[in-house]
Amino acid sequence: MDQKPEESTQSHRCQLLDLPWEDVLVTHVLHHLSLRELLLLQRVSKSFQALIQLYLTNLRTFDQEQTGPVLPKPAFSSILRNTQLLHHFSVSHCSDWLTDSELLPVIGQNQNIVSVNLHGCAHLSRQALICISLSCPRLQKLCLAHCEWVDGLALRSLADHCPELMVLDLTACRQLRDQAIGYLAGKCPKLSEISVAVNANITDAAVEEVAKKCPQLENLDLTGCLRVRNDSIRTLAEYCPKLQSLKVNHCHNVNESSLGVLRRRNVQIDVEPPLQRALVLLQDIVGFAPFINLQI
Numbered sequence: 610m611d612q613k614p615e616e617s618t619q620s621h622r623c624q625l626l627d628l629p630w631e632d633v634l635v636t637h638v639l640h641h642l643s644l645r646e647l648l649l650l651q652r653v654s655k656s657f658q659a660l661i662q663l664y665l666t667n668l669r670t671f672d673q674e675q676t677g678p679v680l681p682k683p684a685f686s687s688i689l690r691n692t693q694l695l696h697h698f699s700v701s702h703c704s705d706w707l708t709d710s711e712l713l714p715v716i717g718q719n720q721n722i723v724s725v726n727l728h729g730c731a732h733l734s735r736q737a738l739i740c741i742s743l744s745c746p747r748l749q750k751l752c753l754a755h756c757e758w759v760d761g762l763a764l765r766s767l768a769d770h771c772p773e774l775m776v777l778d779l780t781a782c783r784q785l786r787d788q789a790i791g792y793l794a795g796k797c798p799k800l801s802e803i804s805v806a807v808n809a810n811i812t813d814a815a816v817e818e819v820a821k822k823c824p825q826l827e828n829l830d831l832t833g834c835l836r837v838r839n840d841s842i843r844t845l846a847e848y849c850p851k852l853q854s855l856k857v858n859h860c861h862n863v864n865e866s867s868l869g870v871l872r873r874r875n876v877q878i879d880v881e882p883p884l885q886r887a888l889v890l891l892q893d894i895v896g897f898a899p900f901i902n903l904q905i
Contacts, residue, residue: 626656630663639664644675648684662691670697682706695719701728701752708732713740724750728778731756735763742770749773754780754804761789768796775799780830781807791818798823804830806856816841820848830856831863832879842867852876 628634639647639661651661665688673680676688680703689695698719700707707730716722716737722745727733738759741748748771753759759782767774774797779785782805790805791814800823805811811834819826820841826849831837837860845852846867854877857863868878 630660635664645677666691667694668692672699673702689715693718695722697724698722699726701726704729704731709734709736712737716740716744720744723747726752728752729755734758735760738763739766742766747773750776752778754778757783760784764789764793768793776802778804780804783808786810787812787815790815794819794822799825801825802828806830806832809835812836813838813841817844820845827851827853831860832856833859838862839867846870
């Protein structure tokens with residue numbers, strides 16, 4: 610007996626999970642979803658949960674921002690427990706609960722990581738940075754801003770094991786001193802961008818070591834480094850021909866006598882020349898500023 614058209618259509622209907630998982634769904638479909646959407650999808654059924662876990666095994670990028678404003682610790686562990694191919698890893702919004710216990714296993718099993726963002730992760734220890742150093746020899750970019758647990762010993766480990774490092778953010782890592790920064794510069798000559806901002810321990814000695822040993826330097830942030838003076842800025846001008854931007858706001862011992870050379874090279878500097886600052890102040894006070902040809 611011939612099937613009715615309606616019954617024939619139903620018998621040939623293809624469900625999403627009927628498609629080949631690895632060749633189609635994992636490779637061509639799931640990468641269009643955010644981590645948040647994947648986490649929601651795996652709640653649908655045990656089959657979807659197995660599919661999502663298979664996909665996460667091959668995850669290349671983990672950015673906590675993709676999961677929503679809050680990522681619970683169990684969800685973090687569930688997403689990353691089987692990953693071994695991560696290249697980019699960012700957990701800057703897990704700072705309230707992330708400790709060595711959660712981080713070290715993930716870093717240890719993903720040895721192809723090239724960028725790590727731990728901005729504000731205050732509950733880690735130096736063991737976290739030592740683990741990154743030993744497990745990620747191809748590391749190129751690292752953000753440790755506002756990680757006050759970073760000390761000279763941990764930074765030495767990073768310098769010894771990660772020679773490919775190009776971008777490093779040490780903002781407000783207040784345990785670090787000139788010697789540690791100088792050692793890092795000597796071991797990581799490919800550095801093109803570094804921040805040692807908001808650290809009153811940093812002096813001309815550290816800046817000059819970076820200038821002399823990192824010829825690829827393009828961006829340097831010295832914001833709030835109160836002990837930095839004109840001498841090291843002149844050294845930057847002499848040794849860093851590729852320098853593109855310099856931040857020296859609140860560096861009260863740095864003035865136009867050293868910055869002028871860099872301005873003439875079109876280096877972007879975050880403080881205005883004295884005359885420009887005076888005109889802005891005048892405009893604020895009287896409501897207008899006289900026309901002055903600043904090119905003279």
